[in-house]
Amino acid sequence: MVATPIGNLGDITYRALETFKSVDVIAAEDTRHTLQLLTHFEIRKPLISCRSQNEQFASEKIIKMLDEGQTVAYASDAGTPGISDPGAILAGLARKAGHKVIPIPGASAFASLASVAGAGGKTLIFEGFLSPKPGRRRSRLRELMATGDAIIIYESPFRIVKLLTDIADIEEGRRVVVGRELTKLHEEITEGTAREVLEDYGSRAKVQGEFAIFISGNKNAKLLDESSDNISEA
Template identity: 40%
Template structure:
């Protein structure tokens, strides 16, 4: 693969541009001047849900042609949009709300465009995950956007266990009818820790719930879950806690059980006694004396 350099403000002759245009996640005042201008100037707008996008275009008096591009038609629609851009037309891609290509099929179109050496230009704006992060009160220097978690409980548990070692603030999208289930599995898989749950961001009923996993779980047992949710979980010390737990696995064992465990692994009792002594911060003689009947 050769290196590809895109000069966003130096248009290629005869080739259009794919604009990834952010739209409001609730409050229409979050629409940027640049986003409105681009949507008016492009040849057409590709939308995840044309009915939803049409309301936005009507509000801002945008009359640009609207076409459909979503998960179920992307295999046919994507190449056709790329062909049009290759012929010199510029297209804006929008999602239902927020930044396109985040947890929606916009990624596939951006990938196709990049592979075809077509300029892909971001038009920044509102994003639910980052909005939730900055108001969460949790660490922001390192974070991971996980997106939507699996629906089935076993797969959900497996996914949380898979990412349990990551030292960062983890960000999840969740629907109202699954918030309780997700919190229950988090409480089962992870140790209790700080969490923030944001709902209806930028809308009239915007609400941020901050507490521990167990406290928020208890709250939502009696609180009706309404609106779209973003969950932020502080896992910045996850690796340290996991290491500490791994190092102290033997604390509930007797000295005999501790040595026996290492002996089964190594097949050497003297080596097992040495390792047990190192774990407990004592001499090998102390371990030997403790094992004398």
Template identity: 40%
Template sequence: MPGTLVLCSTPIGNLGDVSHRLVETLSAADVIYAEDTRRTNTLLARIGVDTPARSYFVGNERARSVELAHRLGRGETVAFVTDAGTPAVSDPGVSAIRAAVEVGAEITVVPGPSAVTAALAVSGFDADRFVFEGFLPRRGRRRRERLERIAEETRTVVLFAAPHRIAADLADLADLAGERELVVARELTKRHEEVWRGTVAEAARHWGAEVEPRGEFTLVLAGAERRRGDLGVALDLVFDEIAEGARLSDAVRDVAEEVGVSRRLLYEAALERRSAERGGT
């Protein structure tokens, strides 16, 4: 009978956030796969866990996923951790989950601290609906297109930024959304935690020239103002969503609410455009 893969969230900075369930789970596991065994072994020593840890990162995940699947196939309980936060969320883990699915293993989670929800909570921005973008692409067309979409996004946006890239990320974002409100959460839950508030343009100046960026950054950007009543704009947005894989009816529903147009009129216009496009091919 296949075993169990347990995705274990670890503290994002403060070891006081280790839960009893995390300690019990790591202690009971047959093996722990970790993004960085050095950091994980330090954590294990602090919480009194002696379960062996095996590395699992981008450079070896193909071989390790095969090994992990073999262990699960023979009924073992496998814990999976990353350096901080929840596995598979802007961190290694997706290939491990897919390997577990392939062998029919049970997959469960020990939830815990999250820089995403922590930063979102302290931001004071609308958190009923939000978008998590992770780290921005480093360069090229993908980066430009991602920034353009973020600049138009009406929901609150959460991003990660590394200290050596935050100045460039903020500068590029300021070119498109300089007046938007932004919260920069740095070193959350750690001794030098900082929550900075201002506009994107102010943040670009502050973190680009006034201080040396250090630590881990989570950015929370207030949503753009909703564009109201423009059927042409709404129609373009519908086909943008369809291009990303959304169904027509779902795209129409979401965009009609966002832009403030009649769902019926938008649906009819979308059908007409789609028919015209198909007729022209």
């Protein structure tokens, strides 16, 4: 399971490159995307698709290759497989079939944002993407923020302002750090209270990029009444 850059190709590890060079086959979430990465580093290997829509079926094909003695590396589009990316099903099935599953660590938007968030505490909850449905999103966000622990969430440019609105409505003074386009040319890290960050992004004419959002912990947090939400939206 090979972690690949989340933007800056310089973040690829030497071990990842050596792994790609040494295996018989490379399985990928998007073969076109991974081909670009391999081409950049002048690596040529057979590719097989293994994306979220076909992971069960593709995993069975990959396990058959492993049974035949071939070696296979898996790469999702960016970051570490299995973290809001395909790969978990493949890893589980391969291990169940008796094959050794080896992690090749590297880039992760989750770890990258956590490293610059500047927050202490023993517990950090990683939730990945929340539901796109407003009712479910707000309900889950309330549950997470009520734990009082720090949280990291991923979000798309199409819903980032809605997510920030929800956070501010629940607790406008909670500290938030937004990482946009982490490791890429237009990387931006914005920090402030939930209300301040919402006002920043809400005033922008256009919002682009991929987002990771850190919500600080608050041990005084309590689960608020959800009656104002239209839960039927879920």
